[in-house]
Amino acid sequence: MAETAPAISAHPLRRPPGVAIVLTLLVVVFAAAAPSFISSTNIANVLVQSTLLLLLSLPMTLVIMTEGLDLSMGAVLTLTSIIVAIVSLSTGSMALGLLAAVTVGTVFGLANGYLVAGLNIPPFVATLGTLGMAQGLALIASDGQSVVGIPRSVTEVYLASLFSVPLPIVIGVVAYLAFHGLLYHTRFGTYIFALGGNREALTYAGLSPTKLLIAVYAISGAMAGFAGLLMTARMNAGHPTAGLGLEFDAIAAVAVGGTSFERGNGWLLGTALGVLAVGVLRNGLNLLALPSSIQVASVGALVILALFFDGLRSRS
């Protein structure tokens, strides 16, 4: 692969098909190993369960495109999930819970953005620090206990259907389309490509890379807020450690999806396929009755493999 063209010309469909091959392989292997894998209920199940990860992986793609990283996402998700639970429990309103969660998520995103872009702190350490802060706040807000007794209006978000399509799938599709539109059809999207590919060009064009970066991290935090609603709805509770580590699944989805960590070359469709690959992997191992610890280790191995191939590609 000698891809010397500038990142901005990267067409969403003109990409090496690595992630499609990985996904196909996983589907074939699990279909052969576990007959129940290809039942329509299970496929719907995989899609519904992947929504949460998609909501995190889409903004993670943007962050990684800027040669950044958001390790705080899982902890912020945990915090916003607790906030949805607490606020909806005390007010009875799903909308207020969502508003509070997105606000808190955005504040964390802005803080991450400021630390990374304003203070020039390397993203993986800055977000590791805010990870600790969000995790601490989640423990403090919930007093280390599960928050239960969630109103029906919240759990409905996960259980309801729209024209007989489960609502989470609708949310996932809408989120994908929104991010696709943002990245490929707006100026802001082009600037995001430039943040990773050619940051100086932005400065010469009279734009502020600092503000753009802060915006990218803010989007990441806000999406963790939306995902918090979905997670509380899914678990019918707010749990103080539930989302920890989910940022790693998101990083895995992005890495498998072919977004490079070094050249600002993002690919949203690849991320969506990567989300499915991670979802299929976890679901398939689950059907084979392998413990969740094996799933965690497999996702880790998947990331290292994906990065290895990414490294090979970038050197050749």
Next chain:
Amino acid sequence: MTDIVKPVAPARAFLSDDFLQILYRLLAALMICTMLAVSTESFLYLANILNVLRQTSLLFFIASGLTLVVLTAGLDLSVGANVALSACVAGTVIHQSGQPVLGVFAALATGATVGVLNGAMVAALRIPSFIATYGMLWVLNGLTYWYMAGEVIHGFPPAFRQIGSGYLLGLPTPVYLLVIFLAIGAIFAQRTVWGQEIYAIGANPTAAQLSGIPMSRRLLLVYAMSGTMAGLASVIFLARLNSAEADIGESLTLPAIAAVLIGGTSLFGGVGSVFGTFVGALILTLVLNGMNLLAVNSSWQPLVTGVIVILAVWLDTKARRRRL
């Protein structure tokens, strides 16, 4: 970013910059001590002071190997998970064989193997270190939870437990190990060619490569040392807790990174010292111990550690701009 060639060996003037940096940090530790002595009754109890020293040693073992990695401008996020896996392996070996010595070797071997794998990913596959070791973190977590399957390995020979919870001439045993490894680490980093090459790699990788330093081998070495120190730390943890569980490493990585950064080692590589990390570990332990004594809910600990990490890196970033 401008690549400015900096002198690799620190100047040995009486009040060199490095010396002052350490002195400031020791003064900060002294200030925290004074504040705690004034505001709490129990801080000055001998039992508490010894407890602080013991906790500092545990944190230092993990953080000292990590310091070498950070000196090369890398990061090892897998140390906590490595401690957990090594402790569980060592616990099994001791229970199966009845030989604590074999358990210690098993822990060191497990830790070192993980370290070598990390080093191979960074040096040979050229995967950015924070991502490679972050992937390793989850692989190790998965392996440990799968291996333990929710079990706890409990109860070790009293002689073995002395390593972690015993006393020798009135001081906790880990403190002696701390002194030994502090000396080894400081001499290795400051007074050996390999140690200076590690500084050189972090300060200016291009210059280091051009001057013929075997980059891959040295990188492999620092990650292997970081892994081995995590293996050693797991032995002490095992002996102190008298039990091995899959989740013992989860809250260790962030404090270890915090200790390295508070100690003045720069994330950008080439600046810092193993002794600084000791002081960093002492300061962090004092802060967390003080929160305990002031009856602050332990839920606040990750939050405070997170804030400290960010503050330390921010100061580091500012200092770096001054240096360049």
